[in-house]
Amino acid sequence: MESTTTLAEQFIAKLEDLRGHGYQAADWASAADIVLSVCRESEADCVALGDLAPELTEAVTWLCEGEGIRVIGPKYESSELPDLIDGAQVGVGAAECGIAQTATLVETTLDDAARLVSALPRTYVGIVWSDDLVERLEDSAACLRNAFQENDKNCVVSFISGPSRTGDIEMILTLGVHGPKNVHVVVLDEGAAR
Numbered sequence: 001m002e003s004t005t006t007l008a009e010q011f012i013a014k015l016e017d018l019r020g021h022g023y024q025a026a027d028w029a030s031a032a033d034i035v036l037s038v039c040r041e042s043e044a045d046c047v048a049l050g051d052l053a054p055e056l057t058e059a060v061t062w063l064c065e066g067e068g069i070r071v072i073g074p075k076y077e078s079s080e081l082p083d084l085i086d087g088a089q090v091g092v093g094a095a096e097c098g099i100a101q102t103a104t105l106v107e108t109t110l111d112d113a114a115r116l117v118s119a120l121p122r123t124y125v126g127i128v129w130s131d132d133l134v135e136r137l138e139d140s141a142a143c144l145r146n147a148f149q150e151n152d153k154n155c156v157v158s159f160i161s162g163p164s165r166t167g168d169i170e171m172i173l174t175l176g177v178h179g180p181k182n183v184h185v186v187v188l189d190e191g192a193a194r
């Protein structure tokens with residue numbers, strides 16, 4: 001019997017195995033609602049945004065500011081980095097693609113600010129389109145090739161697979177030492193307007 005599990009469902013199941021949290025959203029408004037929910041859960045008073053689609057930036061900003069949560073970015077002043085982003089409890093960024101087998105977000109950035117949004121806040125929310133999900137790492141080669149061809153200078157790729165984790169010699173796992181302690185991923189439906 002053939003499995004009918006979608007790549008989005010595979011990605012979310014694997015992410016939850018890694019102690020992350022996955023969601024599916026049908027449109028920008030639903031995605032923004034999820035971001036606000038994560039901000040509430042994190043008791044955030046500041047959220048840092050990466051390079052998101054204008055519709056999502058607008059929706060998240062409107063919802064968060066309506067609840068008294070300060071929204072910063074994008075277009076960060078380099079003189080304010082990294083302290084400005086480090087002061088945010090939640091970061092929200094977009095991924096170029098996602099790898100379902102390992103629940104990995106592939107994030108490409110052209111400046112430090114966008115990269116810091118996914119690395120400094122204790123909670124990170126990644127946004128990825130369902131039709132940008134691939135099954136395995138090798139399937140992401142076309143996505144990476146396009147990113148480097150379009151941006152031949154200063155292009156940095158980050159692979160984010162759940163919360164940051166490290167272990168000591170006694171095999172005690174600790175989350176959040178070298179990056180976010182909490183990772184949430186919103187898989188945006190391919191039917192939503194880009």
